[in-house]
Amino acid sequence: MIKVDFAINKKLEILFDEKYYNTNIQDLTEDYIEISIPMSAGQYVPLSKGTIIDVIYYEEENLYTFKSSIIGRKFENIPILIISKPMEIKKIQRRKYVRVPLINTAKYKNLKNQPRTKPSTIDKSEYLKAVLVDLSGGGMKVRVSEEIKTNDFILVDLTVNNENILIVGQAKRIVKDDQGRFLCGLSFESLDGITQEKIIRYIFQLMREQMKKN
Incomplete structure (x- = not known):
């Protein structure tokens, strides 16, 4: 025990x-x-x-x-x-790395090698559609149609409890599926504490909901 x-x-x-x-x-x-x-x-x-x-x-x-x-x-x-x-x-497991599977829509912009690009300088039309596959306090997995290369920096716009949050993650693992889409594992390299806490609280909320279903 x-x-x-x-x-x-x-x-x-x-x-x-x-x-x-x-x-x-x-x-x-x-x-x-x-x-x-x-x-x-x-x-x-x-x-x-x-x-x-x-x-x-x-x-x-x-x-x-x-x-x-x-x-x-x-x-x-x-x-x-x-x-x-x-x-x-x-x-x-340690809460930063608790990974919760989910299927949510999101938007993203490939910043490539410019992670410090200010979101305010990006036109909304430049964002592409993505599917959020899982989420943790240290990273996320997204599915996209555009090819992404290892170490590219990806700006993701996702909704957490009705609030839009912008997060930059670096592509660490990329797998191309049978339909030509790219499943990308992103690592949060410089996530501020407030945003991380919002994500962790959201993850706990999802876990509690899943526990009730089980």
Whole structure:
């Protein structure tokens, strides 16, 4: 079994009624974990004793998922929910490199050897269509019709939670498929922290949605 060093004040997310709710660890014993009762729209989420919940635990850049059950409640300055410690834990790889498959439309411009080209100088008509095949905090895979060469810098315009984000990636691996299209693995070489965090949050959102389906 994977061992996890649970710690007070660390973040958790619990799945209840098809939704994830934020909470954190308030106290620990050998047998159970005490967490703050999650809230929704100003009301405590109605979790009753014996309810089985799915939990995501955040530890540095790693994620762990496990099932737990509600043992009870108590009040110590704030309402506390007592949940059982997990019998089985699954580890999700370091979050920067978690790669989530998806099929989304995107636009791109091949900057070739000029990665510092300002997007504002590019006319919208210069963008070509692409299909986003997968995404991680460190790179993405796109399918395009135009030939791209290894080490070309590609400016990709993609939509993340209804927000358009422009990212420059360098082509590291290119495979031509049977239909003459090019599947390109792009590596983010100079992604700013704010944009990367937006992508990581989006990836976690997609992962949670996939977990619910499974």
